[in-house]
Amino acid sequence: MTDQGKRRFETLTVHAGFESDPTTGAVVPGIELAATFEQDAVGQPRNGYEYSRTGNPTREVLERAVAELEGGTHGVAFASGLAATQNLLYLLEPGQRILVGDDVYGGTWRLAQKVWARYGVHVDVADLRDLDALAVALTDTTAMIWLESPTNPLLKVVDIRAVARVAATIGALTVVDNTFATPYLQRPLDFGADVVLHSATKYLGGHSDVVSGVVVTRSDEVAEKLRFHQNAAGAVPSPFDCWLVLRGLRTLAIRMDRACANAAILADWLASRSEVSAVHYPGLADHPQRDLIQRQMLLPGAMLSFQVRGGGTAANAVANATRVFTLAESLGAVESLIEVPAVMTHASVAGSPLEVPADLIRLSVGIEAVEDLVADLEQAFAAGTAAPPATS
Numbered sequence: 001m002t003d004q005g006k007r008r009f010e011t012l013t014v015h016a017g018f019e020s021d022p023t024t025g026a027v028v029p030g031i032e033l034a035a036t037f038e039q040d041a042v043g044q045p046r047n048g049y050e051y052s053r054t055g056n057p058t059r060e061v062l063e064r065a066v067a068e069l070e071g072g073t074h075g076v077a078f079a080s081g082l083a084a085t086q087n088l089l090y091l092l093e094p095g096q097r098i099l100v101g102d103d104v105y106g107g108t109w110r111l112a113q114k115v116w117a118r119y120g121v122h123v124d125v126a127d128l129r130d131l132d133a134l135a136v137a138l139t140d141t142t143a144m145i146w147l148e149s150p151t152n153p154l155l156k157v158v159d160i161r162a163v164a165r166v167a168a169t170i171g172a173l174t175v176v177d178n179t180f181a182t183p184y185l186q187r188p189l190d191f192g193a194d195v196v197l198h199s200a201t202k203y204l205g206g207h208s209d210v211v212s213g214v215v216v217t218r219s220d221e222v223a224e225k226l227r228f229h230q231n232a233a234g235a236v237p238s239p240f241d242c243w244l245v246l247r248g249l250r251t252l253a254i255r256m257d258r259a260c261a262n263a264a265i266l267a268d269w270l271a272s273r274s275e276v277s278a279v280h281y282p283g284l285a286d287h288p289q290r291d292l293i294q295r296q297m298l299l300p301g302a303m304l305s306f307q308v309r310g311g312g313t314a315a316n317a318v319a320n321a322t323r324v325f326t327l328a329e330s331l332g333a334v335e336s337l338i339e340v341p342a343v344m345t346h347a348s349v350a351g352s353p354l355e356v357p358a359d360l361i362r363l364s365v366g367i368e369a370v371e372d373l374v375a376d377l378e379q380a381f382a383a384g385t386a387a388p389p390a391t392s
Contacts (some may be wrong), residue, residue, distance in 0.1 A: 009069070009184055010087055010253040017065025017246065031243045032057040048285075054231045058239040062246050063214070066204065069183040069249070070196050072216035076222035076230055078243060081179065081199025082107050083235035084213030088144075088175055088195065090229045091222070094120030096143040101128040101158065103151035103355060105177065106346035109354055125353045128158045129289075134166055139265030142170060148177045149186075149296070153305050153341040153362040155280040157289045160296060164192030173222070179203070179332070185298045189218055206248035212237045214245075255334065255367060259302035262336075262373060263365040269374055270306050275314075275381045277359070278307040287370045303331060305341075305362040308384075312358030317338050317384035319361055324368060324376035331364035336373055338363055 008014075018029045034056075037049040049055055063075030078084040085108055092098060098112060102125050103126075112123045126137035128147050145167045147387045149158040164174040176188035182203045189198050198204055200212035219225050230236060260283075267281035282293045283300030293300060308314045319327055325338040329345050339345060342358045349355055365373065 013069060013184070013252045014250050016063045016068040016249065017063075029243065029246060031063045031239050033239055052239070053234050053236055056239055056242075057238075058242045058246075059237060062237075062242040065246060065249055066183075066200070066214045067196065067216050069252075070178070070216040071183075071187050071189050071218075072196065073218050074216065074220070074226075076223065076226045077214045077237050078202075078213040078215070078230065079235045079237050079241075081197070081201060081213040083110055084110060084197050084199075084215050086235065087226055087229045087233065088197065088215060089116050089121065090233070091173065091225060092116070092121045092143055095122075095141060097122040097139055097141045098144045098146055099124045099126060099134075099137055099142050099172075100146045101148060101151055102126060102154050102158070103154045103356075104146070104148050104354065105152045105179075106341075106348040106354070108146070108177070109352065110348040114348075118324060127156075128163055131158060131159075131162055131166065134163065138166070138170060138172075140170070142172050144173045146175045146176060146177070148180065149188075150180050150282055150301055150303065152177075152180060152303075153280075153346060153350070153356060153360060155180075155282055155301075155303060155305060157282055157293055157296070158286075159292055160186075160188050160191040160193055164194075166306055167194075168192070180301055180303050181297060182252060182256060184253050184298060185260075185301060189216070191296065194219060195222060201330065203252065203256065204249055204332075205245045206251065207244075208330065208332055208333040208335065210241050210244040210248075212241050212245050214286045256299070256302065257261050258367040259365050260299040261303040262367070262370040263304050264300065265364075265370050266363065266365060266373060266377070267304050270304075270377070273381065275308055275310075276306050276388060277309050277319075280305045280307075302365045303363070304365065305360055307357060307359045310359070312340070312342065314384060315359045315361050316343075318377075318380045321380035321383035322376050323379070324372050325363065325380075331362075333364070334367050336364060336366035336368055 027349045037266045067075030126133045167174040173194045176193045177197045179199045196216045198214045200214050264283045271279045281304040325336045
């Protein structure tokens with residue numbers, strides 16, 4: 001860490017990982033495309049660089065930057081959020097168990113349950129908001145607790161500090177997927193988490209033009225293992241992808257401010273609509289965890305979901321009818337996205353304890369004029385209830 005750690009986040013995000021090139025004075029990092037590096041003598045790589053899978057200057061700038069933003073000491077970058085997840089699961093041994101929250105990204109569940117279970121890593125599920133349920137779900141072989149807060153897609157809020165304390169009593173690692181919140185809104189390591197994960201494809205990149213993942217920790221031991229896995233398994237991001245995420249990071253704070261403000265307005269508006277049966281958003285004034293949210297998060301975030309009357313048919317029709325919101329998977333970019341999780345991002349959890357309601361619509365709220373977003377949803381409600389849904 002440098003003295004940048006003393007700066008306010010809005011300043012840090014502009015300068016994290018890189019000040020200027022000491023040789024040229026360039027104010028943005030270069031893209032080092034070299035796949036291999038000349039060595040000064042046999043077995044003596046220059047400045048530690050020998051092969052770009054093992055280490056690359058552009059990737060190291062990204063890793064330093066995200067580690068600084070999360071208040072960590074080690075950042076390790078991967079080719080995608082799921083590649084980062086995979087490398088964290090490499091920390092587990094056959095016969096050990098991972099406990100996941102009852103509302104997580106479908107790809108996380110698919111990887112743990114459909115892939116790692118074949119190699120003897122068992123997956124348990126609990127509502128991590130309920131510490132009694134958490135205690136019941138723990139076993140003497142639970143080695144990792146994996147949580148999201150807010151969760152995907154129901155926006156449940158988990159007390160990170162409380163879960164981390166419970167995990168520590170049995171020697172389990174606490175891993176927090178901080179993709180929804182970003183380090184601007186929430187820094188899980190400050191609440192006792194051992195590891196923070198990001199799909200950097202989302203808010204860190206912020207422009208729907210890169211796929212990447214980053215893991216941050218303060219543990220030298222965990223970082224050493226992750227770097228070994230990074231090199232041994234090879235799921236590393238390209239230098240250009242690292243540069244794109246770095247470019248996105250520079251505007252993270254200002255993008256989040258605008259997107260969060262838009263989401264708060266939309267959540268209140270949706271709560272007033274007769275077509276809507278429930279709104280899931282941490283910023284609602286009557287949210288039962290309001291005190292926790294204010295302690296744990298700077299702002300409630302820019303993700304929200306809501307349920308519509310009429311079931312899955314109505315949800316599909318509304319999502320199909322938007323014109324400003326783009327019907328697409330992913331999240332966290334400048335443009336607003338709409339999706340139906342049950343048949344899109346969370347189709348892989350159908351029939352599992354994590355199955356999501358068919359009538360649920362998830363919004364990733366962007367930075368457009370909020371008046372246009374409200375108008376788009378209003379016309380989508382009208383169109384979705386007046387016409388039958390499109391058939392494929």
